[in-house]
Amino acid sequence: MTEEEDYDHIMGVLREERITPYNEDELETVLSIGHCINCGLCLQHCPVVAGVGVERFSGPRSIAVELSRSPPEFWATGDKVFLCTGCGTCREVCPKNVEVPEIVNMIRARIFEHRPDLVPQELHSVDKTLLEHGLAFAPWEDLEDKAESRDMRLERLNLPFYPNRVKERAEVLFYPGCQAEERAQEVREAGKVVLEAFDVDYTLLGDFNCCGLPAILLGDDKTARELAKHLKEKVGALGTKKIVTTCAGCTSNLSYLSERDGWDIPVYHTLEYLIEEIGIESLTEKLTQSEDTQSVTVHSPCHLIRHMSRQLAEYAAQIIEAMPNAEYTESNLHDSCCGGGGMVGYHSPDVAQGVVEENLRAIERTGVSRVVAPCPLCTAHIEEMLFRTGSSVEVDDLTVFIAQRLPKKE
Amino acid sequence: MSKTDYDVIVIGGGSTGTAVVRDSAMRGLKTLLLERDDIASATVGTCAGMISSGFKYYNEPEFMDMCTDEVMHLRKIARHIVMKLPILFPVLDFSEISSGGVSKGMEEYAKRVERRGVPPFLILAPEVALELEPMLHPDVVASGYIEEFFIDPFRLSVLQAMDAKKHGADVYTYSEVTDLTVVEKEGIGVSYHNRLTGQIETVKGKVVINAAGPWAHKIAKLAGANLDLRLTKGSHIILDRRIVNVGITTRAVDRRWVYMYPHENTTLIGTTDLPTWENPDELVASHDEIEYLFKSFEWIVPSVREARIIRTMVGVRPMIPTWKVPEDEVSRSFEVVDHEPQGVSGLISFTGGKLVVCRRMAQDAVDLACEKLGKGLDCRTHIEPLPGMEGDVDILGLSEEHSISQHALERMRIRRGTEVQEILNLVREYPEWRSSMCTCEPVIEAEIRYAIRNEFPHTLNDLRRRLRLGTGPCQGTFCTFKAAAILAEELELNGEDYQLEIMDFLSERWKGKRPPMRGEQLAQEELVQGVYACVANLDQTMNELDYDLKPWEEVS
Numbered sequence: 001m002t003e004e005e006d007y008d009h010i011m012g013v014l015r016e017e018r019i020t021p022y023n024e025d026e027l028e029t030v031l032s033i034g035h036c037i038n039c040g041l042c043l044q045h046c047p048v049v050a051g052v053g054v055e056r057f058s059g060p061r062s063i064a065v066e067l068s069r070s071p072p073e074f075w076a077t078g079d080k081v082f083l084c085t086g087c088g089t090c091r092e093v094c095p096k097n098v099e100v101p102e103i104v105n106m107i108r109a110r111i112f113e114h115r116p117d118l119v120p121q122e123l124h125s126v127d128k129t130l131l132e133h134g135l136a137f138a139p140w141e142d143l144e145d146k147a148e149s150r151d152m153r154l155e156r157l158n159l160p161f162y163p164n165r166v167k168e169r170a171e172v173l174f175y176p177g178c179q180a181e182e183r184a185q186e187v188r189e190a191g192k193v194v195l196e197a198f199d200v201d202y203t204l205l206g207d208f209n210c211c212g213l214p215a216i217l218l219g220d221d222k223t224a225r226e227l228a229k230h231l232k233e234k235v236g237a238l239g240t241k242k243i244v245t246t247c248a249g250c251t252s253n254l255s256y257l258s259e260r261d262g263w264d265i266p267v268y269h270t271l272e273y274l275i276e277e278i279g280i281e282s283l284t285e286k287l288t289q290s291e292d293t294q295s296v297t298v299h300s301p302c303h304l305i306r307h308m309s310r311q312l313a314e315y316a317a318q319i320i321e322a323m324p325n326a327e328y329t330e331s332n333l334h335d336s337c338c339g340g341g342g343m344v345g346y347h348s349p350d351v352a353q354g355v356v357e358e359n360l361r362a363i364e365r366t367g368v369s370r371v372v373a374p375c376p377l378c379t380a381h382i383e384e385m386l387f388r389t390g391s392s393v394e395v396d397d398l399t400v401f402i403a404q405r406l407p408k409k410e
Numbered sequence: 411m412s413k414t415d416y417d418v419i420v421i422g423g424g425s426t427g428t429a430v431v432r433d434s435a436m437r438g439l440k441t442l443l444l445e446r447d448d449i450a451s452a453t454v455g456t457c458a459g460m461i462s463s464g465f466k467y468y469n470e471p472e473f474m475d476m477c478t479d480e481v482m483h484l485r486k487i488a489r490h491i492v493m494k495l496p497i498l499f500p501v502l503d504f505s506e507i508s509s510g511g512v513s514k515g516m517e518e519y520a521k522r523v524e525r526r527g528v529p530p531f532l533i534l535a536p537e538v539a540l541e542l543e544p545m546l547h548p549d550v551v552a553s554g555y556i557e558e559f560f561i562d563p564f565r566l567s568v569l570q571a572m573d574a575k576k577h578g579a580d581v582y583t584y585s586e587v588t589d590l591t592v593v594e595k596e597g598i599g600v601s602y603h604n605r606l607t608g609q610i611e612t613v614k615g616k617v618v619i620n621a622a623g624p625w626a627h628k629i630a631k632l633a634g635a636n637l638d639l640r641l642t643k644g645s646h647i648i649l650d651r652r653i654v655n656v657g658i659t660t661r662a663v664d665r666r667w668v669y670m671y672p673h674e675n676t677t678l679i680g681t682t683d684l685p686t687w688e689n690p691d692e693l694v695a696s697h698d699e700i701e702y703l704f705k706s707f708e709w710i711v712p713s714v715r716e717a718r719i720i721r722t723m724v725g726v727r728p729m730i731p732t733w734k735v736p737e738d739e740v741s742r743s744f745e746v747v748d749h750e751p752q753g754v755s756g757l758i759s760f761t762g763g764k765l766v767v768c769r770r771m772a773q774d775a776v777d778l779a780c781e782k783l784g785k786g787l788d789c790r791t792h793i794e795p796l797p798g799m800e801g802d803v804d805i806l807g808l809s810e811e812h813s814i815s816q817h818a819l820e821r822m823r824i825r826r827g828t829e830v831q832e833i834l835n836l837v838r839e840y841p842e843w844r845s846s847m848c849t850c851e852p853v854i855e856a857e858i859r860y861a862i863r864n865e866f867p868h869t870l871n872d873l874r875r876r877l878r879l880g881t882g883p884c885q886g887t888f889c890t891f892k893a894a895a896i897l898a899e900e901l902e903l904n905g906e907d908y909q910l911e912i913m914d915f916l917s918e919r920w921k922g923k924r925p926p927m928r929g930e931q932l933a934q935e936e937l938v939q940g941v942y943a944c945v946a947n948l949d950q951t952m953n954e955l956d957y958d959l960k961p962w963e964e965v966s
Contacts, residue, residue, distance in 0.1 A: 001529065001532075003535070006529070006532045006534070006555075007538060009529055010532075010534075010538075010555065013557065014542075014655075014656075016494075017493070017494060017496075019655045019656070020655075021541060021542050021543060021544065021655050022655060023544065024544040027545060030651070031713070031716050033651065034649070034650045034651060034717060034718035034930065035718065036930075037883075037930060037933045037934040037937055038849055038850070038883060038884040038887060038937065058815065062849065062852075065849055065850045065882055065883050066817065066849065066850055066851070066852055066882070067817055069650070069651035069675035069676070069850075069882075070651070070675035071652060071655055072493075073675070073817060073820050073824075075820075076805055076820035077816065079809065079816050079817075080815060080817070095933075096930065096933070118806075
């Protein structure tokens with residue numbers, strides 16, 4: 001047998017035994033899961049368990065001590081692991097910081113590879129879009145329609161439009177993420193408004209592509225790695241020093257990729273950029289009076305407060321408190337998840353609904369008229385759920401909410 | 411023939427003893443198995459489950475042939491509990507491949523691969539080895555590659571015993587042989603202590619086959635026969651999960667072969683090999699053995715110490731008595747010893763042997779027994795399948811139908827094959843029995859009840875051997891109480907016996923947990939002590955119970 005034949009034979013045996021070797025960057029996760037001491041604290045905090053019960057979703061502990069122990073059996077865990085929203089609450093409350101969200105992604109990747117038929121069909125549709133367009137959503141067919149939709153949104157929200165900038169060696173790359181790029185275009189424009197207001201030297205990508213988070217979450221590791229590779233090349237070619245994004249998921253995924261793949265560039269959510277780079281004083285100076293007083297609470301996205309840092313929730317509060325006529329009320333929900341995470345809403349809307357209901361109750365309890373979320377995906381998900389329940393609470397993306405209170409350039 | 415008269419009495423319910431009783435019963439002989447504890451409760455219960463091609467035994471080509479035959483037989487009769495494992499032999503220096511008999515091993519191995527349906531010994535480039543197993547040291551220069559098969563040793567033994575019963579044999583566990591009396595021309599009277607009733611009972615066998623493993627010399631002595639055994643202690647470290655996806659074998663500090671195999675949902679690192687004269691029941695792994703295994707593996711898997719150890723397990727090998735040579739020069743084959751020339755007619759013993767050849771050992775011994783009985787009966791154990799192989803199991807469909815998680819059913823299938831259906835029949839009747847009793851192994855209540863009713867366990871430890879109950883990272887923290895309650899109900903245990911059951915099970919877990927305890931397992935132990943002392947008040951109850959501390963339980 002030649003070397004190639006040997007190699008093909010071995011790979012064939014691994015496939016038959018349903019084994020995918022661990023990637024080197026996954027080893028830390030594998031060892032981390034071994035730290036679980038089965039205490040069950042996570043079960044008391046998991047929003048999915050709280051929302052749908054432990055019979056439907058056996059929870060993070062079972063992922064750590066049962067489902068993740070033997071890769072040849074991963075194929076038979078799809079009925080559980082695809083219900084994880086990846087919110088990271090388990091890891092946050094875990095006395096041993098066990099990386100459950102990461103092992104969930106690793107398991108999903110192996111189901112995708114060995115038993116694609118057991119990956120929910122809806123996720124295959126997303127994967128197809130990712131493969132075809134490099135985006136999580138199919139792009140607009142008619143760019144004029146897209147511009148028209150954008151302009152309508154901007155008009156309704158009273159936001160200006162600034163022309164797109166693409167240039168090399170700018171200080172900042174502004175990366176709106178797929179949701180803001182294709183759907184919630186007002187968030188993309190709001191991000192630009194914020195950067196323009198402080199005269200930041202920024203650029204957009206000439207040719208936008210997804211950071212790959214949806215591919216990671218649905219288990220298409222190969223596509224995820226390819227998208228990450230393309231993005232790294234594009235970012236490298238532009239030569240920017242920082243990345244700013246308005247999306248919570250992109251923030252955490254780009255930060256992870258930047259470290260894993262050696263991009264050597266810091267990634268900021270708009271909130272972080274405003275507090276850490278612009279400074280709350282400069283921001284406060286620019287913030288203008290809005291027409292009426294608003295009582296506001298913040299929905300904190302999992303990808304910010306748990307995958308990044310709880311501090312980001314404080315940043316959001318600081319910014320709202322700095323607004324002349326906004327009243328900030330803290331939600332008492334600490335294990336919040338909008339239910340939209342982990343792609344769960346795509347295939348199991350009842351689970352997503354069960355999870356978000358906890359949130360909606362907490363929002364109602366605050367008695368505010370408006371909830372803002374520093375993430376266009378959470379915003380869309382909560383908005384839809386509030387609308388369905390007939391709530392009068394309004395929903396905004398936080399970047400939009402900020403942009404509305406910043407002076408427009410002449 | 412009276413009820414207590416047998417053609418063949420087998421002593422010892424390990425892999426060999428159960429193979430013997432199955433073979434003998436299948437040939438139509440009236441057969442009894444006496445086991446002092448439970449099926450697979452000693453040597454075979456502490457092995458890695460490898461049904462070896464005999465790669466290491468290149469100096470014994472005939473034995474290698476036999477291993478190959480037996481692998482193929484086991485794949486045929488027990489396909490549902492056999493799996494294939496690719497194994498790497500990574501080296502940091504090419505001389506490791508060219509020295510120490512490896513090339514002779516490669517040559518002999520290659521002669522037999524075709525029959526097993528695997529490729530010859532391959533030599534892989536370092537990048538391929540690292541792709542297969544990124545935990546390897548980045549400086550490996552090459553890696554050997556072989557494929558071996560593994561079997562669930564507990565299940566094999568239990569299935570052999572069950573199949574023997576199906577063929578009319580009697581199988582008595584917790585029956586410890588206390589005396590053997592040779593009765594001229596009639597056979598051997600066997601007295602045993604029934605540990606369940608406390609009675610001494612007597613039976614008679616025309617032939618007695620001594621498959622008592624590391625106790626075989628003691629059994630022989632009861633009949634006035636002499637049997638020499640070279641006993642060695644072998645210890646394994648068990649990790650909490652599969653930290654590697656393929657097996658790895660390497661040279662230990664003293665050039666012995668040691669290995670790291672993914673096994674079920676754990677990883678095994680083993681073994682040591684030390685001469686021993688201790689009581690096999692009371693042996694625990696020593697600090698030196700644990701360090702020996704770690705040190706040996708650190709060269710090739712540098713992060714091995716970062717992994718979570720859940721316990722160690724220790725067994726005693728009953729090897730052929732070849733003395734004054736290193737252990738790896740002792741033949742790994744077996745001998746069927748006829749004690750007739752010693753003046754003890756009707757007694758047959760084994761020395762040596764490996765799991766892979768247990769069926770063949772049985773065949774040879776029963777052939778000899780038939781000769782003594784003057785009966786020409788043919789062996790069929792290599793033809794007839796063991797229970798559980800009657801087709802495929804539709805995990806997805808059954809999961810949907812019974813509202814049991816796919817993984818719980820898949821774990822059950824791995825243990826039991828088509829027997830899954832029997833358990834689901836119970837679920838149909840008692841839907842509440844679908845709930846999971848163990849956090850680490852998704853064992854459902856119905857399977858516990860089924861095992862108690864059909865597989866003759868008497869203790870929680872017996873259930874563990876049948877279900878892997880309490881073998882996960884938490885080592886029985888959450889399943890012990892629940893399973894004990896079910897056992898008490900099914901076997902009508904009183905309150906005190908129920909608590910003693912819990913004590914015995916936790917004590918057995920402690921035996922393996924204590925020697926390697928460190929890191930996360932220490933935190934885990936705090937939790938289990940908290941559960942059993944603070945919540946269950948077991949530390950207080952213990953004083954009121956008639957419980958004797960085991961030799962490995964320290965008293966402070």
